[in-house]
Amino acid sequence: MSNMVKGDRVVKCLARKGGFTLSFFSMASLCEVLIDTDNEALATELGLIAANEAWRIEDKYSRYDSKSLCSEINSKAGQVVEIDEETFNLFEFASQCYEMSEGTFDITSGILRKVWHFDGSDNVPSEKSVEALLQLVGWDKVSYSANSFLMKKGMEIDFGGLGKEYAVDRAVLLISQRSNAPFLVNYGGDLAVHGTRENDEPWQVGIEHPSFDASQSTLVTLRTGAVATSGDANRFLLKDNHRYSHILDVVTGWPVKNPPNSITVAAPQCIQAGFLATLALIQGADAENFLKEQNILHWSIR
């Protein structure tokens, strides 16, 4: 059973005005590629290119998949693990994000979920348990080279904050190498567009959040580049009339105060937008100011 086929790996093709919408399911999201072309065969081919790449990235970097490289690295914490060039490049990017965020964006922080369950309950962990876990958090505690990786026993890495956005950018790259048709890649609200549409028309995308009502969905008009969204209003804890957001300051191990429910950020590439959106949320009440100061286009929902 080592080669289990995942049942729902299909790409659906739907005609729409001006082109086709290819959809599939990956990384716990509905993924769509909208291609402006009259050529259905080409659209299907491009959709498959995107889907296969998304599934490849999911298989390699999902922490939910016990056979993934991510799971292998986590299970071998304490030992030197061999890594390939792509993983090294992702670590390099994560490392620069860690530095740019002064330690607040950290792909080793996922382990804090062991004590923080943002299920709407009053289940706030003890300071002691948070403190204990913080010993296992910190990108400064790992060492890696172009082909090896080592972290402390008990630590975990998690590509959740980057994987989907990376898949979007990879899809843009691969599709644009194959065709000149203008297209949009939208993986569960993290999206990027490429090419100039007829009449230079922009793409209009509603960024929907399952947790928000329709009136709060963000309508984004996009001609070039990417947007990504961070935040989830349904994930919080409530204790003694104090609402704890699910955004953790990984330096303290405690939720940041008063972040927006959701931040959507525009950037040339999706992986940049994703990082900036997460980084903004970590600023808590200061999120919008932080983006304004950096002159970054964004949409915030509070």
Added chain:
Amino acid sequence: MQLKAKKPNLKVMLTTASCALLGTTATVCAEETWQFDTAIMHYAEADRVSATEAIIAGTKTFKNDEILSLKLTIDALTGASPNGATAQPTPQTFTRPSGNGQYNVKAGDTPLDDTFHDTRVQLTGQWTQPLLKDYTVSVGGNFSKEYDYMSASLNGNVARDFNKKNTTLSAGMAYAYDVIEPEGGIPKPLSEMDVGDSNDPNFNDDFNKTRIASDESKSTIDLLFGVTQVINRQMIVQLNYSYSTVSGYMTDPFKIISSVNKNGESQAYLYENRPDERTKHAFFGQTKYHFDSGILDASYRYMTDDWQIDSHTFDFRYLIPFTNGHFIEPHFRLYTQSAAEFYQPFIAQDEAKPNFVSADYRIGELDTYTVGLKYGMPLGDGNNLSFRLEYYHQTPKDNGTQAIGVLKEVELYEQVDAIIVQVTYSF
């Protein structure tokens, strides 16, 4: 918190960081690449001129939507072109425009000068970029050179978008300067072609008496105003008005006109003469409509000038895409023009010489049509190959002039058939 204004620019740092990540194969980070179009075109008129043209055009789009386009065109022209004289029931002899020798035309044939062969090299460049909000500016230049002709021009254009880019207004201006330096010099207008014995030692002196200069020039100013309107998702409309004023030498130094007696027999050939001012107004409308089955591109142009030439051009193309990415595009074009006020197929010898006269059928009353087909296919990696085949038919018409005497027996308005073949490769 951590990141304040004093912090380095995150956007810049992120660009570097993600370039490394997506960089192994990334074109998004790398300097944008050139897009090239290459084409070979062959134009052939039955028994007349044929031209072969090679084009290589490159376009590069930079980070902030600046666009640089460069184009190199090389064409080679060979064959025979009507010299303006009428056919005669007897053979005719003409002196070559260079004065170096003569050529003969058979009885009944439209006189063609077969000395045409020239190679032209043309280079154009255009720079377009956004400026301020909603404005786009563009400047360009053009230089072309052939053996006896040089043309240089500069142009500038500004466009402004309104109404969420659904409406674009544009205004442009161009200036061109042309110099013609024909071998054998510029003929004296309305002087008689010297058709003596070219081996006669006095021939050169006599020929030179018909010459007034070695070169002439003209300058052209064009003004263009346009509006482009997006009507809906399927339809876009463009309307242009252009004004053009030319001043200088517009006479064709290679063209002559037959001076005939009452019986229509050629007595002499006079070098033609055209006014040295010309003002044109042109109105152009175009619409593209995206049907479910294809794209219609229809346009109409009306041109009128103070030489009394009015012309109408109707052009239709319909692009039909196939599911495999190939497409076929039928093309149909109709053109009709009235004659310039000084156009005459010949001059009556006993009438006063007009100031301006030309027998060039291209400024006479003329109808033409073009039917053609283009077939294109993608070759993967964004490369495209297309073929175009067109048939072009010209029907010169009499502008009310009555043929006299022997001219009734010959074809004064010979129709011209041409074939155009083009192969284009874009990569």
